[in-house]
Amino acid sequence: MIGKRIKGARAASGLSLRALSDAINNKVSAQAIGKYERNEDMPRSGVLIALSRALGVSVDFLLSDDDLELDGVEFRKSASSSAKEVAMIEAKTLNMVEKYLAVESLLNLSSQNWDVPLEAPYWISDPRDAEGAARSLRAAWQLGHDPVPMLAELLEEHGIKVLSLDVENIDGLAAKVRRKDRHSARVIMIKRRTWSERKRFSLAHELGHMVLNVAQGCDPERAANRFAGAFLIPAEVLRQEIGSLRKDISIGELISLKDRFGVSIQALTYRCKDLEIINPSTFGRLFKIYKDRGWRDAPFEEPHSIAWEQEEPDRFQRLCFRALSEGLIGLSRAAELLEIHVRELESRLDFVA
Incomplete structure (x- = not known):
């Protein structure tokens, strides 16, 4: 198990075997680390501590036998x-x-x-079917037609773990997390x-991937996009705001709608096209302006x-504070879980010794 842990932590840090060896001051070679990852050898205690520090994880994490796996991963990239x-x-x-689940277990x-919802997953044979799926989910969660003010918090309230990471070319990911002898998170x-x-x-969009069952031949990304638009901007409310058919729409009006729904001007424009409020010619002209x-x-x-x-998820931090x-847990462990320095944690807590 330790081999899988070392390899996963190394992948998360973006280090090669050689770079990891360098990061621990060549206490062991890249070849030796490769043996650890293949479970052909076990690092001695000093090397294990050095690896944990270089990888930014605890020794307990590397030694844990809690076997987690991501399943059914969907990316927006x-x-x-x-x-x-x-x-x-x-x-x-x-x-x-794993850190999130560990804190929940402690508490x-x-x-x-x-x-x-009982009706989910919603069957989708055409992206337009996502309209009904979004309405059904809103009804199941008793959201009415109003805009959702804090979407990350809403998803956390309904049991979905929402994580925010510093990444470049990936906007989102949705997945199941399988644990040995337990249900998936x-x-x-x-x-x-x-x-x-x-x-x-x-x-x-990622919520759409979680609740839609997309038929073969139907583009799952288009279906998830249509679901996202319908979930964030209910058709009934948008038509009430701007009408059912428009020959033109101003940037100023779109900015006002953006403030109301908390979505981009471009997402609103796509939504107007999908609902045939504007025609393809108007859509193309607007996107030329955006470009x-x-x-x-x-x-x-x-x-x-x-x-x-x-729109930052905050539940994990609140659980760590609790x-x-x-x-x-102690102050250093809380800082480790939150991946910040102790001084930063003290500042967030307005800590008084």
Whole structure:
């Protein structure tokens, strides 16, 4: 088991075998680390401590026999995402989920079940079918037609683990987390430092992957996008706001709608096209404007962009604070779980010795 742990932590850190050997001041060779990863040898205690420090994980993590695996992984990523980057994100996600589940276990909280509607997964043979799926999920979660103010918190309330990681070419990931002799947990990972309107769409997109059963021949990414638009911008409300058929729509009106729904101007424009509120010609003209103004390119800053901090998941941090206050973990362990320095943790806690 330790071999799998070392290899996963190394993948999460993006280190090669040689780089990891260098990071531990060549206490052992790259070949020796390869043997550890293949479970052909066991590191002595000094090497184990050095590996844990270099990889940013605890010795207990490396020695744990809790066998976690990501299953049914769905990515929202750019075409430039490399296989190495994908593997690194999967490993980071798995490491974070394990910490999350460990804290829940300390607090005797249920960590496995999420609030999946009885009708789910919703069968989709055409992306347009996602409209009904989004309405059904909103009804099951009693959301009405109002915009969702904090989507990450809503998903956490319904039992989905939401993680935020510093990544480049990947906007989101959804997966099951399988544990030995236990039910699967559900996780969604989102890119941390991007505008919150983009985070919200990624969260809704990954939620779509979780609740849709897409028929063969139907593009699952298009279906998840259609679901995200319908979940964040209910058709009834949008039509009530702007009408059922428009020959034109101004940027100012779209900015006002962006403030109401917490989504990007581009997502709103796609939504108007999908609902046939605007025709393809108007859609194309608007997107030419967005391209000319630089909104289609990184860093994707539109007018009234919402700061990245506004849609950050916070439950895991709250659980760590609670475990610390109840004396279940110490300050250094809490900082390790949150992957911050002790001084930063003290600042967040407004700590008084």
